[in-house]
Each structure stands twice: as structure tokens, then as C-alpha cells.
Amino acid sequence: MKNLKLFPKTFLVSIGLFAALIVLVHALVYTLMPQFYLQQKERVAADNLTALTTELRGKSTEEMRRLSREFAQVKNVNITLTIDGRDQYFQGFQSINIVTDSGKSVDTSVVKIADGQTVDPRSVILRQGSVANSHGQTIAVKLLADVAPVTQAKLATLHVLPYTMLGSLLVALxxxxxxxxxxxxxxxxxxAVTTTMQQLEKGARYPVNSRDEIGVLGRNINELYQNLWQTIRSLEHENKRITQLEKEKIAFLRAASHELKTPLAALRIMLENMQLNIGEYKNRDQYLAESVAQVDRLAAMV
Structure with missing residues (x-):
């Protein structure tokens, strides 16, 4: 990871997080979906039994049979009415009827079929209640809802999950x-902008289009580069001023040296001639006085 650039790093981190989230969500769906499925079916079965007993309450026996038959067809459930100790069956789905011994409570762990066979209790939901008819007689009502086994629900979920995981991973990619x-x-x-700024191009500028941290950083870079250019311009101006001062100093020294050389040369000539007693320079007192005056002029110039 140390040798990777920012884009591959960001891509790998984000796809890793998405992949972990996708796997976690699908695992939760595979684990919890059958439980939610059964709970939902149980709530529906309880609501259907409540609705059925409400419709049957206070009705005649014939009216109860008709309403139970219609309710079983509409809701796709099996209904058993126990009237005068005899069970009457109304099927909404095929081949499952409830048969119990009279006078005994229903054991929901073992569900019997009309032909004597039993059915896996995990594949059905059994609810029972009672209602009074128009003559005040209590009639037992049993409602059987068909539910796919949990294993089948898990298998169905397991068949679907690979496709949803693949689709989710493609979307995540x-x-x-x-x-x-x-x-x-x-x-x-x-x-790219800072690389251009390293070459000190005057037009280099980061386009700030946001107010977030990236935008603040871009504005700081632009201000820093502007301050750098102001410093460079100040240094260039100062350099030009110093160069001009150097030129003026050189010109001054040349002029001063020229002005100093002339009286020095005249003074040297007078002194050498007096030293050699040449011509009028034998009058040393006169030319010594002139030499002193020449030295005074030099001192004044300095």
C-alpha cells in the first residue's frame, strides 16, 4: 500500500468497506428473513382468525358455513368448525384438514390430516378460537394457514443471494x-497547479469551486503563491536599486580617483624637481609653499 497512489488507495478502501457491508447485510437477510417471514405469517393468521370470529359471531349455522367457505377461499386458509361435536371442513388450500379428538385441546406440535396422516408443524400455522351462534351455542373455530418450511425459505433465499450480492458488488465497484x-x-x-507554481509561472492559480477543506486549502495555496510573488517582486526591485547604487558608487570612485590623481601628479612633479634642483624649482621655499597648498586642496577634496 505504501507505493500506491491516492486514487487506488481510495478506491480499494471504499470497495473494501462496501464489500464488507454487502456481505454483512446479506448474512443478516439470510439469517433473519425466515424468522421475520414466520412472524409475519403468524400475525396474519391471528388477524384472520379475529376477522373470521367477528364475522361468524351471532350468525346461524348455515350462515356460518357459508361465511367460512367464502373466507377460506378468499384468504387461502383451511377452516374447521366444530358444531355439535362434529367437525366441518372448509378448504382454501388442498389436502390439509384438522382432525382432533373431541373434548381434547389441540396440540400444535402434531397436526393431523383428515386421512390420518400428519404434516410438518413448521409448514403450517394453527390458530383456534370460539364463537357463539345465533342460538347462543359455542362453536370451536380452528384456522390453519399454509406456510412454506423455514428450510425452503432459506434455500430460496440462498438461491437469490448470489445474484443480489453480485449486483450489489457491481454497483459498489x-x-x-x-x-x-x-x-x-x-x-x-x-x-498539477503546485507543480506549475514550482516553475514560478505567474498565471498559476488553483480554481477554488467549493467552501470545504479542499477549497480552504486551495485558497491558502493561492494566497501563499501571491505572497511569494510579491516577495519576489520586492526582491527584484531591491536588487535593481542595489545594482544602481553599485553603479553610482563605481562612477563616484572613478570620478574621485580622477580628481585626486591630478593634484597628486602635480605635487609629485614639484617635489621631484625640487629634489633634483631643476631650473626654477631650486627656489625650494616657494615650491614648498605651493606643495603645502596642494596638500591642503587634496585634504579638502577628501
Whole structure:
């Protein structure tokens, strides 16, 4: 990871997080979906039994049979009415009827069929209640709802999960790519601009289009580069001023040296001639006085 650039790092981290989230969500769906499925079916069965007893309450026996038959067809459930100790069956789905010994409570762990066979209790939901008819007679009502076994629900879920996981991973790949490009684009632009700024190009500037941390960093870079250019311009101006001062100093020294050489040369000539007693320079007192005056002029010039 140390040798990777920002875009691959961001892409791998985001796709890793998405993949972990997808696996976790699918695992929860596979584990919890059958339980939610059974709970929902149990609530529906209880609501159906409540609705059925409400419709049957206070009705005649014939009316109860008719309403139970219609209710079983509409709700796709099996209904058993125990009238005068005899069970009457109304089927909404095929081949399952409830048969119990009279006078005994129903054991929901073992569900008997009309032909004497039993059915896996995990594949049905049994609810029972009672209602009074128009003559005040209490009639037992049993409602049997068909439910696919939990194992079948898990198998169905297991068959669907690979396709949903594949689709989710493809969407995560696409989103991670777009997200990584979106996140790293300002940083790539900033790197290109700062590379241009290293070459001290005057037009280099980062385009600030946001007010987030990236935008603040871009504005700081622009201000820093502007301050750098102001410092460079100040240094250039100061350098030009110093160069001009150097030129003026050189010109001054040349002029001063020229002005000093002339009286020095005249003074040297007078002194040498007096030393050699040449011509009029034998009058040393006169020319010594002139030499002193010449030295005074030199001192004044200095």
C-alpha cells in the first residue's frame, strides 16, 4: 500500500468497506428473513382468525358455513368448525384438514390430516378460537394457514443471494470508482497547479469551486503563491536599486580617483624637481609653499 497512489488507495478502501457491508447485510437477510417471514405469517393468521370470529359471531349455522367457505377461499386458509361435536371442513388450500379428538385441546406440535396422516408443524400455522351462534351455542373455530418450511425459505433465499450480492458488488465497484475519482480530482488538480507554481509561472492559480477543506486549502495555496510573488517582486526591485547604487558608487570612485590623481601628479612633479634642483624649482621655499597648498586642496577634496 505504501507505493500506491491516492486514487487506488481510495478506491480499494471504499470497495473494501462496501464489500464488507454487502456481505454483512446479506448474512443478516439470510439469517433473519425466515424468522421475520414466520412472524409475519403468524400475525396474519391471528388477524384472520379475529376477522373470521367477528364475522361468524351471532350468525346461524348455515350462515356460518357459508361465511367460512367464502373466507377460506378468499384468504387461502383451511377452516374447521366444530358444531355439535362434529367437525366441518372448509378448504382454501388442498389436502390439509384438522382432525382432533373431541373434548381434547389441540396440540400444535402434531397436526393431523383428515386421512390420518400428519404434516410438518413448521409448514403450517394453527390458530383456534370460539364463537357463539345465533342460538347462543359455542362453536370451536380452528384456522390453519399454509406456510412454506423455514428450510425452503432459506434455500430460496440462498438461491437469490448470489445474484443480489453480485449486483450489489457491481454497483459498489461503479460507485467506488466514481467516488474515488470525485474525491481525488481536486487533489490531482492541486498537485498539477503546485507543480506549475514550482516553475514560478505567474498565471498559476488553483480554481477554488467549493467552501470545504479542499477549497480552504486551495485558497491558502493561492494566497501563499501571491505572497511569494510579491516577495519576489520586492526582491527584484531591491536588487535593481542595489545594482544602481553599485553603479553610482563605481562612477563616484572613478570620478574621485580622477580628481585626486591630478593634484597628486602635480605635487609629485614639484617635489621631484625640487629634489633634483631643476631650473626654477631650486627656489625650494616657494615650491614648498605651493606643495603645502596642494596638500591642503587634496585634504579638502577628501
Amino acid at each position: 461503479l460507485f467506488s470508482y466514481i467516488y474515488s475519482r470525485f474525491v481525488t480530482r481536486p487533489i490531482r488538480q492541486m498537485a
